[in-house]
Amino acid sequence: MYEQFLGVPSTSSPTDLERYKAIALAAGKQGRTPGQVREMIKQQIVTDLKQHAANTGVAFHQHLATLKAQTTPTSGVGDTTGVGGFDLFREISKATNDVAKATRDVEHVANDVIKKVGPAVNAIAKFAGNIPWGEIVHDVQAAISTIPGLGTVVSEAIAFGESAYDSAVALAHHNPIEAAIDGAYNVALALVPGADALRHILDPVKATLLGLVSGAMKHESVADTVLDGILRNVPDKPSFGKINPRGVAGSLAHLIVKHVGVRKGGPHTAPPPVAHAAPPPVVASTAPPAPVPAAPPVGPHPRPEHRPHRPQAPHQGKYAPYPR
Numbered sequence: 001m002y003e004q005f006l007g008v009p010s011t012s013s014p015t016d017l018e019r020y021k022a023i024a025l026a027a028g029k030q031g032r033t034p035g036q037v038r039e040m041i042k043q044q045i046v047t048d049l050k051q052h053a054a055n056t057g058v059a060f061h062q063h064l065a066t067l068k069a070q071t072t073p074t075s076g077v078g079d080t081t082g083v084g085g086f087d088l089f090r091e092i093s094k095a096t097n098d099v100a101k102a103t104r105d106v107e108h109v110a111n112d113v114i115k116k117v118g119p120a121v122n123a124i125a126k127f128a129g130n131i132p133w134g135e136i137v138h139d140v141q142a143a144i145s146t147i148p149g150l151g152t153v154v155s156e157a158i159a160f161g162e163s164a165y166d167s168a169v170a171l172a173h174h175n176p177i178e179a180a181i182d183g184a185y186n187v188a189l190a191l192v193p194g195a196d197a198l199r200h201i202l203d204p205v206k207a208t209l210l211g212l213v214s215g216a217m218k219h220e221s222v223a224d225t226v227l228d229g230i231l232r233n234v235p236d237k238p239s240f241g242k243i244n245p246r247g248v249a250g251s252l253a254h255l256i257v258k259h260v261g262v263r264k265g266g267p268h269t270a271p272p273p274v275a276h277a278a279p280p281p282v283v284a285s286t287a288p289p290a291p292v293p294a295a296p297p298v299g300p301h302p303r304p305e306h307r308p309h310r311p312q313a314p315h316q317g318k319y320a321p322y323p324r
Contacts, residue, residue: 014048015063017070020113028121034114034133034263035219041110061102068105071112100166111138111261135264136221143257146224146264149231149250150257154243157188157251165259177213180255181206188248192241201245205234209252213260221261227253 012019020041027037045067053060118133125132137143144150161184168179185206189195208230212222231253236246256262 014045014052015066017067017109017113019048020044020109021117024113024117025120028117028133029124031131033131033220034118034136034261035221038110038114039219041113042106045106045109061098061105064102064105064109067109071109072115097166097170099170103169104166107259111136114261133263136261137224137264138258138261140254140257143224143262143264147228147231147253147257147262149228149234149246150254151250152236152247153251153254154184154188154191154247156191157184157248158254160184160187161251161255165255175214175218177218177255177259178210180259181210181213181252184251184255185248188243188251192243195240195243198238198240198243198245198248201235202248205230205245205249206252209249209256213256219260221263222256224262224264227256227262 012022023044024037024041027040028034032040045064049060049063049067052058052063056063114133114136115138118136122132122134140150161180164183165176165180168176173179185202189198189202212226231246231249234246234249236244238244
C-alpha cells in the first residue's frame with residue numbers, strides 16, 4: 001500500500017512491528033506530520049492483516065494480537081473505561097464489540113510506532129529542515145505532569161465517552177472523538193440535578209476542545225501548553241455535587257489525550273479564536289455631493305420701542321402727564 005510509495009521493502013512480515021516502524025520513519029523523513037503518519041500506519045495495518053488472514057486462514061484478530069504483543073504496554077493508570085456502569089456494548093452484538101476492540105488495538109500499535117520512531121524523525125528534521133514531531137504522548141498519566149487539569153475528572157463521563165467512541169468506530173463515524181466528547185459532556189451534566197446550569201460556562205470550552213480535533217487538525221496531536229492553557233482558564237465553581245466546570249473540562253481533555261495525543265513542549269500559545277466574518281468594506285460614493293441651500297439673509301434687528309418713564313407727581317396720581 002504505502003511501502004512501495006515510500007521506498008520500503010515489502011518483504012517484511014505483516015505481523016512484524018519493524019515493518020511499520022520502517023514505513024513511519026520513511027514518511028517522517030519526507031516531512032509528514034505525526035498525525036498523517038499515524039493514520040497511514042493504521043490503514044497499512046488493516047490492509048496488511050486482512051490480506052494476511054486471507055492468505056493464511058488465520059483470523060485477523062489473531063494476527064493483530066501477535067503485532068500488539070511487540071508493543072510497549074500502556075500504564076493503565078488513568079484509564080477509566082467501564083467505570084460507573086456505562087457500557088453501550090452490553091446489549092449489542094459481539095461482532096460490533098469486536099470491531100471496536102480491533103480498532104483500539106490498531107490505534108495502540110500505531111501510537112507505539114509513532115512513539116518509537118519519533119526520536120529518529122526529530123533528529124533527521126534538524127538537518128532536513130522539516131518540523132520536528134516532538135514527544136507525542138497518548139498516556140494520560142504521562143501527560144498530567146504538564147497538564148495538571150487532567151487530574152480532575154468525572155469518571156462516569158469518561159467511561160461513557162469511551163463507549164460512545166467505540167460505537168462511533170463500529171458505525172464508521174467520520175470522527176469518533178467528536179462523538180466521544182459529545183457523549184461525555186452530556187452525561188456529565190445529567191449526572192447531578194442542576195448541573196445542566198453549567199452549560200453557559202462549559203459550552204464555549206467544549207467548542208474550543210472540539211475545534212482542536214476537528215477539520216484539518218482532527219488527526220494531529222495537541223500541544224500540551226495549549227491544552228493546559230484551556231483547562232487553567234476553566235473555573236472550579238460553581239459545583240453541583242461532584243460536578244464542577246473544571247472536572248467536566250478535564251474529562252473531555254482526557255479523551256483527547258488518549259485518542260489524539262498531546263505533543264510535549266509545544267508552542268506556548270493559546271488556540272486561535274474563532275474567526276468572525278469581516279464587515280463589508282465601505283466604498284466611497286463617486287456621486288457629487290448634493291448642494292447645500294444658502295441660509296436666508298438676516299435683516300437688521302428692529303429697535304425696541306422707546307417709552308420714557310414718567311416721573312411721579314405728588315398731586316396728580318401715580319404719574320404726571322407727559323411733557324408737551
